[in-house]
Amino acid sequence: MTTLAHIPQLLVYGIISGSIISLGGIGVSLTYSILGFSNFAHGDFMALGAYIALGLFTLFTGLGITNAPFGPLSFGFGFVLAFILAIALTAIAVILIDRLLFRRLRRSGPVILMMSSIGVALGLRNILQFFWSPQPHYYSQAIQPAVSLGVLNIRIKPDELFIIALAVVLVIVVHAFMRYTKMGKAMRAMADNATLAQVTGINTDRVIIWTWVIGAGLAATAGILAGIENKFITPELGWQMLLSIFAGVVLGGIGNPYGAILGGMVIGISEEVSTAFISTGYKPAVAFVIMIIMLLVKPTGLLGRKD
Amino acid sequence: MSLLTVEKVTSGYGDMEVLHEVSIAVDSQEIVTIIGPNGAGKSTLMKTIFGLLKPKSGRISFSDHEISALSADRIVRLGMAYVPQVENVFPSLTVRENLEMGAFIRSDDFSGRIREMYDLFPILGRRGRQQVGKMSGGERQMVAMARALMLNPQLILLDEPSAALAPNLAEVIFERIEAINDTGVAILIVEQNARQSLSLSDRGYVLASGRNRFTDTGENLLANEEIGQLYLGG
Amino acid sequence: MEHLVGILNYIVFFAITAGTYSILSLGLNIQWGNTGLFNIGIAGFYALGAYTSALLCGLPPSAWEGRTFGGFQLPFIVGLLGAAIVSGVVAMLVGAPTLRLRTDYLAIATIGIAETIRLILTNESWLTNGVWGFQQIPSPLYKTIHAATSAYLKGHPNLPVWLHDLISKSYDWFYLVLVLVVLFILYLIMERLVRSPWGRVIRAIREDEDATSMLGKNTFSFKMQALVLGAMIMGIGGSMYAHYARFISPVSFKPLYGTFIVWVMLILGGSGNNKGAILGGFTVWGIWAGTDFLTKYLPFTSTQSASLRVILIAVLLEVILLWRQQGLLPPKKHLFSQK
Ligand SMILES: Nc1ncnc2c1ncn2[C@@H]1O[C@H](COP(=O)(O)OP(=O)(O)OP(=O)(O)O)[C@@H](O)[C@H]1O
Ligand SMILES: [Mg+2]
Numbered sequence: 001m002t003t004l005a006h007i008p009q010l011l012v013y014g015i016i017s018g019s020i021i022s023l024g025g026i027g028v029s030l031t032y033s034i035l036g037f038s039n040f041a042h043g044d045f046m047a048l049g050a051y052i053a054l055g056l057f058t059l060f061t062g063l064g065i066t067n068a069p070f071g072p073l074s075f076g077f078g079f080v081l082a083f084i085l086a087i088a089l090t091a092i093a094v095i096l097i098d099r100l101l102f103r104r105l106r107r108s109g110p111v112i113l114m115m116s117s118i119g120v121a122l123g124l125r126n127i128l129q130f131f132w133s134p135q136p137h138y139y140s141q142a143i144q145p146a147v148s149l150g151v152l153n154i155r156i157k158p159d160e161l162f163i164i165a166l167a168v169v170l171v172i173v174v175h176a177f178m179r180y181t182k183m184g185k186a187m188r189a190m191a192d193n194a195t196l197a198q199v200t201g202i203n204t205d206r207v208i209i210w211t212w213v214i215g216a217g218l219a220a221t222a223g224i225l226a227g228i229e230n231k232f233i234t235p236e237l238g239w240q241m242l243l244s245i246f247a248g249v250v251l252g253g254i255g256n257p258y259g260a261i262l263g264g265m266v267i268g269i270s271e272e273v274s275t276a277f278i279s280t281g282y283k284p285a286v287a288f289v290i291m292i293i294m295l296l297v298k299p300t301g302l303l304g305r306k307d
Numbered sequence: 308m309s310l311l312t313v314e315k316v317t318s319g320y321g322d323m324e325v326l327h328e329v330s331i332a333v334d335s336q337e338i339v340t341i342i343g344p345n346g347a348g349k350s351t352l353m354k355t356i357f358g359l360l361k362p363k364s365g366r367i368s369f370s371d372h373e374i375s376a377l378s379a380d381r382i383v384r385l386g387m388a389y390v391p392q393v394e395n396v397f398p399s400l401t402v403r404e405n406l407e408m409g410a411f412i413r414s415d416d417f418s419g420r421i422r423e424m425y426d427l428f429p430i431l432g433r434r435g436r437q438q439v440g441k442m443s444g445g446e447r448q449m450v451a452m453a454r455a456l457m458l459n460p461q462l463i464l465l466d467e468p469s470a471a472l473a474p475n476l477a478e479v480i481f482e483r484i485e486a487i488n489d490t491g492v493a494i495l496i497v498e499q500n501a502r503q504s505l506s507l508s509d510r511g512y513v514l515a516s517g518r519n520r521f522t523d524t525g526e527n528l529l530a531n532e533e534i535g536q537l538y539l540g541g
Numbered sequence: 542m543e544h545l546v547g548i549l550n551y552i553v554f555f556a557i558t559a560g561t562y563s564i565l566s567l568g569l570n571i572q573w574g575n576t577g578l579f580n581i582g583i584a585g586f587y588a589l590g591a592y593t594s595a596l597l598c599g600l601p602p603s604a605w606e607g608r609t610f611g612g613f614q615l616p617f618i619v620g621l622l623g624a625a626i627v628s629g630v631v632a633m634l635v636g637a638p639t640l641r642l643r644t645d646y647l648a649i650a651t652i653g654i655a656e657t658i659r660l661i662l663t664n665e666s667w668l669t670n671g672v673w674g675f676q677q678i679p680s681p682l683y684k685t686i687h688a689a690t691s692a693y694l695k696g697h698p699n700l701p702v703w704l705h706d707l708i709s710k711s712y713d714w715f716y717l718v719l720v721l722v723v724l725f726i727l728y729l730i731m732e733r734l735v736r737s738p739w740g741r742v743i744r745a746i747r748e749d750e751d752a753t754s755m756l757g758k759n760t761f762s763f764k765m766q767a768l769v770l771g772a773m774i775m776g777i778g779g780s781m782y783a784h785y786a787r788f789i790s791p792v793s794f795k796p797l798y799g800t801f802i803v804w805v806m807l808i809l810g811g812s813g814n815n816k817g818a819i820l821g822g823f824t825v826w827g828i829w830a831g832t833d834f835l836t837k838y839l840p841f842t843s844t845q846s847a848s849l850r851v852i853l854i855a856v857l858l859e860v861i862l863l864w865r866q867q868g869l870l871p872p873k874k875h876l877f878s879q880k
Contacts, residue, residue, distance in 0.1 A: 032645075040581075051744040056389045064654065101862075108862070110645075111577070111579060112594070112862055112866065114645065115862060116858075116859060119801075119855040119859050120855070122798075122851055122854070123852050126848035126851040130841075131845065181710060182407070182411070186411060188399055188404075189397045189400055189404075189405075191399075191409045192397040193394055195359065195391075195394075196391065196394060196396075197397075198359075199383070199391065200409055200411060201383035201384065201411050201412045230844070243653055243656050246649045250649060254646075279664055281663060281664045282664065284656050284660065285656070285660050285661075287653075288656065290658075291650070296637075299638075299642050
């Protein structure tokens with residue numbers, strides 16, 4: 001039986017999974033505000049990234065590229081290289097999907113795009129399943145001991161500290177990008193008003209490509225981090241997190257990337273802490289219930305503007 | 308050869324035609340006003356000129372380019388700018404960021420142009436870092452105009468720049484419009500209650516039910532009794 | 542001849558399943574096709590219907606089962622109505638917080654409810670027998686028809702093999718008729734509704750909600766009615782499935798697959814057209830079943846073949862969206878749909 005003494009530890013788990021949910025949520029939020037539709041394929045972009053990383057990592061290992069662990073972490077150069085390349089390849093794949101489908105459907109409106117994204121979701125997931133089977137795959141089978149933080153009996157693995165640190169760094173980078181670069185400002189402008197952006201002379205197609213680069217890149221990152229945290233990946237990895245991600249996005253205020261970060265954290269922590277009281281199986285339902293409560297209380301979310 | 312020529316343009320939304328063979332022209336450095344009642348199709352004409360709606364027939368040319376089939380982002384590059392009637396600023400961006408967006412396609416240093424805009428609209432200079440969404444209607448209108456001017460356009464389209472502004476603020480806006488015109492920019496203004504606008508215009512058009520009704524100099528239109536009764540509120 | 546009977550029996554099985562899916566597609570048509578409500582939790586309402594019916598009509602828990610509740614052995618028709626009511630009530634709960642908002646919220650919430658329902662079905666063993674699910678759900682009139690068939694076959698021992706095989710499947714024939722009758726009745730109701738003043742309002746909402754609410758219509762209430770009605774039909778579909786399959790478990794209702802294929806059915810058939818919804822149901826199920834045969838000849842494992850078939854349906858969806866959004870049977874032009 002779980003006791004209150006476990007709650008600090010659960011909070012830490014919550015922050016870890018909240019980090020991953022938040023990274024996924026930023027992409028959903030950007031696509032929603034800039035392209036104007038809810039992208040239900042986002043979870044599968046995460047899985048795609050995780051599997052591309054797996055493929056590359058297997059390849060690199062075969063080529064004899066070293067993966068001697070960095071310090072206390074469970075992985076080394078080979079994996080990091082695969083990680084980075086997987087981010088780039090996922091972004092490219094998603095841009096291709098955009099060119100092939102979403103771009104052509106943009107004139108048809110948000111609902112058609114939403115529907116198309118469901119097709120993409122199922123298609124991608126089954127492509128992964130076709131090549132890798134529905135069975136779990138492992139980045140590493142090694143067991144990493146958790147270390148004690150020395151307070152409140154909290155234990156955490158070095159890999160998990162890496163996940164949190166990377167998420168923090170990426171959030172800061174994305175924030176700086178949106179705040180200070182010309183492209184970041186153009187993304188915010190287009191989220192405000194896409195027609196005006198076009199009238200102003202902003203190259204909206206380039207803004208869209210950058211939106212996908214960031215969204216898909218962060219999705220791949222989130223997928224790979226989920227693989228590191230869970231120790232395995234399956235083609236359903238992203239779909240299983242999608243509800244939590246959307247709940248976080250709605251909670252924070254749909255279309256607001258900062259809200260997605262905050263909401264993702266709240267959802268991650270609530271899901272983990274809830275396991276002290278109810279069956280672990282109900283984690284996604286916890287996210288769902290929080291989302292519904294938010295919609296009843298304030299549909300624009302914690303940080304949402306009204307519109 | 309006029310700077311902007313609209314010849315017998317028919318346009319609308321989907322199957323619905325709003326404009327029927329409308330023709331207008333704007334010469335370089337001119338101020339031209341289009342007036343007409345609500346729903347006459349004035350905004351529709353602006354959107355059609357600027358490539359947001361495709362004309363079903365007729366042609367539009369701008370400084371020797373046929374632009375009827377061009378999209379808005381191409382037209383911007385030819386030296387035309389457009390300030391829509393509503394939602395004409397990026398509310399979550401600061402004043403300065405709005406102006407930067409206006410200069411998106413410029414790769415040179417445009418800080419000089421921003422300073423010129425701050426000289427033209429001193430309020431904006433003092434509020435550069437303020438979020439535009441939190442500004443008043445008049446200030447937003449200035450941001451919108453400044454944004455549109457960032458690329459040094461030859462022609463700027465203003466859709467009801469003084470709508471919903473207090474009379475003294477409208478005064479300020481029209482005074483600024485003249486100042487902009489003095490720098491050599493041609494201006495096409497749409498106005499509903501348009502005495503003020505016509506009085507500073509070289510020429511004016513009256514549009515009703517999507518058709519040309521009258522065309523004359525600003526002065527003559529103002530002097531015309533029938534127009535005064537029908538379109539200028541007596 | 543034996544061969545032919547085999548095929549015929551397969552066709553019956555096929556038509557029962559396609560008919561059941563067509564019921565779902567009809568339910569989605571009232572929500573999406575007519576009102577523009579984006580429900581991607583169809584599998585949830587379908588599962589609710591199936592489980593409700595199983596709880597009401599099924600056998601009481603046996604000693605080796607995890608469940609401790611339900612199995613009231615009520616008549617089939619009670620199960621069918623109960624399924625509709627429970628699905629409808631849950632739809633109302635989902636609609637209440639979302640129907641005033643952009644349709645994205647309904648989409649997200651319906652995914653959420655489908656997933657939550659699946660979790661409850663998996664975790665609440667006392668009610669659902671967990672992952673093992675319900676077994677031996679009674680089929681309506683099964684005993685009667687089975688007894689009559691057996692008696693007849695006993696009395697006529699010298700029938701040719703093919704006729705014997707055909708007659709021994711008499712229950713399936715009966716169930717096919719039952720499914721088609723239910724489908725037809727629902728179709729007639731939907732046609733009437735869509736042509737009624739109520740139908741004109743929901744289509745107007747689909748075309749332009751703001752304009753409709755300015756005409757003084759309470760669009761929230763109309764949307765809610767359409768959502769609930771559609772969900773009730775989906776519940777009926779679930780009940781029809783449960784009583785034919787006689788065995789249901791949470792894996793029968795994997796959220797996206799069940800939902801996804803129904804969407805493709807409706808969109809291919811023609812959103813907004815009830816005949817299209819049914820045509821789409823049979824066509825897509827035909828494609829789905831057909832690819833089952835085809836992929837057997839490919840050098841892949843069965844899971845790979847299954848994936849390939851889903852990929853194919855996904856491609857089909859994208860092709861329709863790109864090139865024929867109105868589907869096979871476009872909606873008829875109605876007075877209101879012209880702006
Ligand atoms: N986006 C749109 N879709 C469909 N019809 C539209 C749209 N915008 C305007 N209309 C219709 O086109 C006609 C002309 O509208 P337009 O906005 O051009 O008039 P306007 O002269 O600018 O009027 P106002 O003085 O009120 O701004 C009106 O009947 C209007 O209802
Ligand atoms: Mg107007």
